[in-house]
Amino acid sequence: MNRKNRRPNRWLKITVSLAAILIAGFLLFISLIWSGFFGPIPNTEELSSIQHQQATRILSADGEQIGTYHLQNRTTVSLDEIDSTMVDALLAIEDVRFHRHNGIDYRALGRVLVRTILLRQNSGGGSTLTQQLVKNLYPRQTNGGLSIIAEKFREMMIARNIESIYSKDEILELYLNTVSFGEDTFGIEMASYRFFSKPPSDLTLPESATLAGLLRATTFYNPHRHPERATLRRNIVIRQMERYGFIPSEEAEIAIADSLDLKYDRRELSDGPAPYFREHLRPMLSSLIHTEPALDGKQYNLYTDGLTIHTTLQSEIQFAAEKAVSAQMKHLQQILDKEIQARPIFGEEDPDVLRAWRQSDRYVHLKNRGYSDDELRVYLHTPATRVLFTWDGYEETEITPYNELRYYLSFMNAGFVAMQPGTGHVLAWVGGIEHKHFQFDQVTASRQAGSAFKPILYAAAIENGRTPCDYQRNFLATYATHDDWTPKNVRDEYGGRYSLQAALSHSINTVAVQLAVETGVPAIQKTAADLGIRSAMPDAPSLALGTAEVSLLELTSAYTSFLNSGKPASPVMVTHITNNQGDLIYDFRQKDEADLVSVSNHSHLTTVKDGIGGITPETAAAIAMMLQRAVDEGTGTALKNQFGIQQVIGGKTGTTQNFADGWFVGFTPEFVFGTRIGGYNNRVRFREFPAYASQTALPLAGRFLQNLPDRVELAGDFQPVQFSAVDLPYSMVCEDYKNDRLRDRVSDFFRGRSSDEPRVIGDEEDKDRNIFRRLGRQLGISGN
Numbered sequence: 001m002n003r004k005n006r007r008p009n010r011w012l013k014i015t016v017s018l019a020a021i022l023i024a025g026f027l028l029f030i031s032l033i034w035s036g037f038f039g040p041i042p043n044t045e046e047l048s049s050i051q052h053q054q055a056t057r058i059l060s061a062d063g064e065q066i067g068t069y070h071l072q073n074r075t076t077v078s079l080d081e082i083d084s085t086m087v088d089a090l091l092a093i094e095d096v097r098f099h100r101h102n103g104i105d106y107r108a109l110g111r112v113l114v115r116t117i118l119l120r121q122n123s124g125g126g127s128t129l130t131q132q133l134v135k136n137l138y139p140r141q142t143n144g145g146l147s148i149i150a151e152k153f154r155e156m157m158i159a160r161n162i163e164s165i166y167s168k169d170e171i172l173e174l175y176l177n178t179v180s181f182g183e184d185t186f187g188i189e190m191a192s193y194r195f196f197s198k199p200p201s202d203l204t205l206p207e208s209a210t211l212a213g214l215l216r217a218t219t220f221y222n223p224h225r226h227p228e229r230a231t232l233r234r235n236i237v238i239r240q241m242e243r244y245g246f247i248p249s250e251e252a253e254i255a256i257a258d259s260l261d262l263k264y265d266r267r268e269l270s271d272g273p274a275p276y277f278r279e280h281l282r283p284m285l286s287s288l289i290h291t292e293p294a295l296d297g298k299q300y301n302l303y304t305d306g307l308t309i310h311t312t313l314q315s316e317i318q319f320a321a322e323k324a325v326s327a328q329m330k331h332l333q334q335i336l337d338k339e340i341q342a343r344p345i346f347g348e349e350d351p352d353v354l355r356a357w358r359q360s361d362r363y364v365h366l367k368n369r370g371y372s373d374d375e376l377r378v379y380l381h382t383p384a385t386r387v388l389f390t391w392d393g394y395e396e397t398e399i400t401p402y403n404e405l406r407y408y409l410s411f412m413n414a415g416f417v418a419m420q421p422g423t424g425h426v427l428a429w430v431g432g433i434e435h436k437h438f439q440f441d442q443v444t445a446s447r448q449a450g451s452a453f454k455p456i457l458y459a460a461a462i463e464n465g466r467t468p469c470d471y472q473r474n475f476l477a478t479y480a481t482h483d484d485w486t487p488k489n490v491r492d493e494y495g496g497r498y499s500l501q502a503a504l505s506h507s508i509n510t511v512a513v514q515l516a517v518e519t520g521v522p523a524i525q526k527t528a529a530d531l532g533i534r535s536a537m538p539d540a541p542s543l544a545l546g547t548a549e550v551s552l553l554e555l556t557s558a559y560t561s562f563l564n565s566g567k568p569a570s571p572v573m574v575t576h577i578t579n580n581q582g583d584l585i586y587d588f589r590q591k592d593e594a595d596l597v598s599v600s601n602h603s604h605l606t607t608v609k610d611g612i613g614g615i616t617p618e619t620a621a622a623i624a625m626m627l628q629r630a631v632d633e634g635t636g637t638a639l640k641n642q643f644g645i646q647q648v649i650g651g652k653t654g655t656t657q658n659f660a661d662g663w664f665v666g667f668t669p670e671f672v673f674g675t676r677i678g679g680y681n682n683r684v685r686f687r688e689f690p691a692y693a694s695q696t697a698l699p700l701a702g703r704f705l706q707n708l709p710d711r712v713e714l715a716g717d718f719q720p721v722q723f724s725a726v727d728l729p730y731s732m733v734c735e736d737y738k739n740d741r742l743r744d745r746v747s748d749f750f751r752g753r754s755s756d757e758p759r760v761i762g763d764e765e766d767k768d769r770n771i772f773r774r775l776g777r778q779l780g781i782s783g784n
Helices: 002-034 044-048 084-094 106-118 129-137 145-165 168-178 188-196 205-214 227-243 249-257 275-291 315-342 351-358 361-368 373-380 401-409 450-463 500-505 509-519 521-530 541-545 552-563 617-632 697-707 741-751 764-778
Strands: 056-059 065-069 308-311 384-388 395-399 413-419 426-430 446-448 471-473 477-479 497-499 549-551 574-578 584-587 650-655 661-667 672-678 759-761
Touching: 044 145, 065 275, 084 129, 084 168, 084 205, 084 227, 129 145, 129 168, 168 188, 188 205, 205 227, 205 249, 227 249, 275 308, 275 426, 275 574, 315 413, 315 426, 315 672, 315 697, 351 401, 361 373, 373 401, 384 401, 395 401, 413 552, 413 697, 450 500, 450 509, 450 521, 450 541, 450 552, 450 617, 450 650, 450 661, 471 500, 471 509, 477 509, 497 500, 500 509, 500 617, 509 521, 509 541, 521 541, 549 552, 552 617, 552 661, 552 672, 617 650, 617 661, 650 697, 661 697, 672 697
Parallel strands: 056 308, 477 759
Antiparallel strands: 056 065, 308 574, 384 395, 413 426, 413 672, 446 549, 471 497, 574 584, 650 661, 661 672
16 A cells, blocks of 8 residues: 555656756756847847848939948838738738737747647747747847747747837837848838839738738749739738728728739849949948048948938939930940951950959859869850840840850940039949949049040140140151151141141141140140149150040049139049938038048048149130130031030040040030040950041030930039130130141251151251241241
8 A cells, every 4th residue: 555655656756856857947948048048138228229220322412312332122111101001911911919919929829839739730930020020130040959949939038028118010110121022122112112113102902912921931922933822822811801800801802803913123222323433432431431430429330320321413414424325335336236247356265255254253253162174164165044234125045154255345335424623523423334244434444545635735735835826737747766656647637737726626636746745745744643633644745645544534523624723623422421310420511612621541522632733724714715616616516516515515535546445525614524435445446437536425425415404403502614704815816727838848948858758756857946946936937
């Protein structure tokens, strides 16, 4: 009997011991969770200041959003900005008892235990919206086994804390702004625009049900990729809304009968106008925010803190520039493609193509994955399905990576930039034809400028005593001290004398080179530096014809001096930055002309003119009027004849050797603008089409001016420039050309030469050249 009594006691002790062990283990388990062993448990203070990542917005000067910087493709909206059907659909399918629990739905947990563990059925996860919010804010760090149970308990703990701090509406708002809808799309606003091209306030019942249904499996139910599945899932959501009384049966039937009707827009938050401009700013802004203290003393993150970058760009001018680049480059590419069909630019195993391949991200990625040289060679020549950019839209085709590279390297590209001459504000920036495939920025790329550099030469000559009405002989000359170089005119016509203003207007090369020799290359180099050009200048008279490699931004900035009393304006791109509360944290705006704001090494964000001397206001005004004549009567006449531009405008074309690049830099009283057209390298050029800048770059400028609205409202205080507002100490009224053949023949006779022979500059017989020049000046003949 005693033995029988002892057995229950022993089993009781075992049971109690096991229970104690389980309780102790459970308490230890909970303690480990609470201590953060399985992931951090945020305290009340942290939870009270939940901040999900917010993209930084980039605004134009007229208030238009032109893009963002972000880590996640997300924006934030309030619950009031979301249609109520979206909230109802979400609750019906994800958490119908949301308003009745405190973060943990015990009824749902019981269902999961019974169906999943006992009946072996899939009944869902049982997580409330609050628990799902916790997963969005504090992602799981481990998976599988005991850790998944620990994560569940951890999420419950945090969910209870969130429910004690936030109202139900605040939790819904947080959830809808953090949840992922797939395709790197976070938050209801981005999803609404992605799939239906509308704000969440305009969502219809079927659209809301589609987005709510997508959350269960964002890839499987993606309405763009799998419309049938998405429709079935949408209808389940609608039936749930009907079941729980969110909508009447009649409305449910109408919604289910509706088609999916997607308006899919794959553009990222970062897409939009001026991608090259935004990418140019990105590293400078990032460096600024990391190294320079904000006005409020706080440290900010460019990608997550919801800042607003206020730029100088004008949306109407940017749109006009982008439209002009697209139209002109499509036209030119059609001409080039015909030439390529007859004679390809790049051949098989071409060194330029192979060099581009070794510099590509794809090559680096494969190399890092351990591909051998043989495997890389096989990959390079193995066809695959690719989607190619064309001027008529994207096209899917089978092509080898090698031929894909050849295809993209054979495109002509273009850059365009516009600036205010007084402030330096950058009004438009187009760095190429398509940023996704051509990321090298043509605005900052350095190339030879051709005759677009000549205004700097003529400015140097005038600064050193010449006048626009001085005359210079137009003769063929060979420069013995420079490898017997013989510069020629475009039309190969010589003889007579041109006034300097006519020689610039008609781009007479022989006169330009003679002028460079007489002025002196060092003087030209100094004037270029005074106008803000920092690129290296060659020590040769060929500098007169634009052999210096400069960027489009550099040369356009130099031209601002002609409308700014001789002082070049450095490019200004950002005026100020505000935080997500609208408070000013960085300010680059000038208080007055004497107070130039400079931010350490971030000079391109603001105006920095120290060390730039400029030219005299008189010289600047003279060059401006000479360039106006170039458009009215010289190489730029197509702007008025072909494009019907009637406004006052000046400018200069530039064509480099073998038609490699075409330039046009010009100005109106309101702004200065420049464009350059060229290929990947000098091999990518027109070989049959006479691709002078007047046929390539100048028409792009004409299209741009045509695209502008009748009146452009520029931000800030700005007065249009009057080209002839300065009183000049010399006259600009004179004949363009003098055909003084008798005087030329007398000069040649004394030199013992025929007028048709090239004069050799720098040989022994040329030593008396200065004597003849002085004699000519005494006779009233400027030049040779």
